[in-house]
Amino acid sequence: MTTETTAADGSWLSALVDAVVGLMDVIGPYGAGVAIAAENLFPPLPSEAILPMAGLAASRGSFALWEAILWTTVGSVVGALLLYGLGAWFGLERLRWVAGKLPLVKVDDVDRTVAWFERHGGKAVFFGRFVPIFRSLISIPAGVVHMPLWRFTLLTAAGSLIWNTIFVLVGWYLGESWHIVEQYMDVFQNIVIAVVVIAVVWFVVARVVAIRRERRDPAAE
Template structure:
């Protein structure tokens, strides 16, 4: 079975791209320790976002379709891996804490403490929804755990929302890989378009933020009252005048 899976990976990645290396690695891990290998790969994907879940999850589904392990095992272990990886990042956020975070942010150019206050207020109002839906958005899937830890969201609520959101995201990709079979890589292609859209939106938001902050700082600088010039001392008469 593994030979057929590796052949499918080779067919899907004939250009020698990084996708092929990740897929080969994921297949070898799943071959070595079975469904827990898929969970391990997804846990690492949470900690190292360059590892694409859009490749690992459908490949886990395809591997399950070949009889290496069951579909239920693939879904359970990948979701467990998502929760473990998110919990580790939550712990990082909790260790960082609000005080350290604010001290670090205060050193970042163009960002004021007022901006941090606004983000914290937003997260306090919408944090539960952010954790749940964030599991289904590339890039944010991992990062959303850190502010949850910083704000000390109740751990059981965090784990419950993470499990629910991750289960939905993982099920879409695992089932797709299972039923698409050797065409599992099609899922990654469509997911890649979604990820590019998210990246473009993030870049546009970042550009808007920088431009607006630069303009705001310029307006504040222009609004500052001009400092009065100190009086000049009277000139002493020169002898002979």
């Protein structure tokens, strides 16, 4: 497998795809698994670019299609478990202590978030696998609240299997034109980032307004 299929624009994405291709050249489908595990640990790495390359390699006979799906899913689970472990190590008490030291953040915010996650954490972990950036970050609060490891692993594997299969098959069927889908996923990822930024801005503005109201009327919540 050569790097001739990568984009020729000299972007960081092109360099990333070249690196993934090189990994798959050297160690086969395990290379795609390693790349997907890294994508979990470093969310800006786009699985939408990595997964189709595994499908393309499989379509060329470098390895079987089922191997591409299996090892990318294993990579997703391994990366998620590492972040889960980070959250479990940090723990709820440390998180509450940090929240108490941060401006505009209250310990109650952490408690409410934990309560929400305990009610909806399973859905968040499963469906979060389909959302750029969140599919990585959702593993940390799961570790903080000590979601049962078997449940976290099962939900992560199920969601990752669906996501990875879709994009590996995209690479399998589209071949050299895999980057067409990647362009649309770039738009989707930018929308997610914009929504997150808007939510953060809204939170900051709302909290500043609430603090000013409390200072004017100490009896107000």
